[in-house]
Amino acid sequence: MNGRLFSTIGVLLVSQLSAADLVHAQSATGIPPTLELGEVRTQPVEPNAAINASSSQVVRSSGSDLASESRPSIPGPEKRAGANSNPAPRKAKEARQRQVPERSVNAKPERIEFKRHPLKISLGNTERLVTFPNPVAVSLPSGAEADVDMQIIGRTAYFTMLAPRSAPIRVLVDDLVTGQTIPMDLLGVGAVDGLSSEVEVHYEDQLPADQQQVDRAEEQSPVLDMVQLTRYAAQTVYAPRRLKPLSDGVRSIPMDSKSIEGLFRGVRTRSRPIGQWRSGDLYVTAVQVVNLEGRSVSLDLEQIRGRWIAAALQHHHVLASGSDYDSTTLYLVCGQSFHSCR
Incomplete structure (x- = not known):
């Protein structure tokens, strides 16, 4: 009788131990390169000023619309x-x-x-x-x-x-x-x-x-004005490597080259910054502009979105989208980096 009772208790203990081990196991698995600059527009309103360059002009324009923004x-x-x-x-x-x-x-x-x-x-x-x-x-x-x-x-x-x-x-x-x-x-x-x-x-x-x-x-380096800085950017973008300009007063600024839509009002374009330089308190950014229209267009500097001191185009007229000459380079001058001014 006692032997049978002990045998029964042993079976129950083994069964409980096996169940506990099972629970523990489950929880443990669980464009041609010509350097013909366009117009540079700046503010405030003053008489037109001619620059001594064969194909570059500086045209003063009002900045009242920017001041309100x-x-x-x-x-x-x-x-x-x-x-x-x-x-x-x-x-x-x-x-x-x-x-x-x-x-x-x-x-x-x-x-x-x-x-x-x-x-x-x-x-x-x-x-x-x-x-x-x-x-x-x-x-x-x-x-x-x-x-x-x-x-x-x-x-x-x-x-x-x-x-x-x-x-x-x-x-x-x-x-x-x-x-x-x-x-x-x-x-x-x-x-x-x-x-x-x-x-x-x-x-x-x-x-x-x-x-x-x-x-x-x-401070000891020469500081370029907006026209000189724009010309420097244009030469850097288009000139061969052996003819690229060197200046102690200009340094390259790193930036993101992500594409931008709608930089120009009234015309469909895709823009992408390709370089940025600084001299003194001025920044210039070279932006590739691609025409997305199925027709040729003339780009208007007055229709650029942003707060810019000056702007210049390598070519004002671009051909229809998909052609060899459907793009140009835009140069934008600002007192801050590109993404702070657009």
């Missing part, structure tokens, strides 16, 4: 965010879940020196990080919360444009250590391809040593 909004009652402010629960949760944004084509941080003039930061559909020397507080104008998302963590401000906006948003940045106020314009451009996702702001006379050396070298 770039007028900053007037700050009203402000919403202030500081380095030690307590955001709403949703904002705090987003900050905790924040991931480092993807690097853009230009991974090196963009460096800006503050010299009393408002800083200009281009925003698109991606987040940009603006880092200051000290912890800061940022004041947004009334109503701007619907257009831009802003978070402050220590010395870094995180900005994302929530909706397209033609006019810049003026924000005030207060340095919590030095007490100075830094005006900053947030530009709602459509894309920031080619720009770094990170911006480093430095105060005057406080730039890193390597950047100070670069700035001193640029």
Whole structure:
């Protein structure tokens, strides 16, 4: 009787052990190259000025239409965010879940020196990080919360444009250590391809040593005006390698070469930046423009979208789409990089 009872208990123990092992196993598996520049249009309105060149002209034009687009909004009652402010629960949760944004084509941080003039930061559909020397507080104008998302963590401000906006948003940045106020314009451009996702702001006379050396070298180099800079770009694009120009006062700027639609009003074109150069405070970008119309067209510089100081065409007239001469090169001059001005 006892032997039978022990045998029965042993069978039950073996059955339970086999079932436990089974559960554990299941859980464990579980165009001709002629250098004939077109017209260069600039602002403000002045009498026509002739340039001593066989085929180049500089024509002055009014910039009133551009001024209305770039007028900053007037700050009203402000919403202030500081380095030690307590955001709403949703904002705090987003900050905790924040991931480092993807690097853009230009991974090196963009460096800006503050010299009393408002800083200009281009925003698109991606987040940009603006880092200051000290912890800061940022004041947004009334109503701007619907257009831009802003978070402050220590010395870094995180900005994302929530909706397209033609006019810049003026924000005030207060340095919590030095007490100075830094005006900053947030530009709602459509894309920031080619720009770094990170911006480093430095105060005057406080730039890193390597950047100070670069700035001193640029100050000692000759600075080209807009006509000379446009001619330099045209020669760089079309001239043979042995005849390409060299200038200590011009340096190449990396950028994204993604195609752009609708650069010209009233005509279907496809545009692609192919090079960008800087001399002093001026940038020039060479843009290949391809005619998508089934007919030949004459391109009008007045119909270019963007905030440009000057523009020039290699050829004004292009043939129908698909022909050998359905494209030309456009040169655009601006006080900032290409994607900040278009």
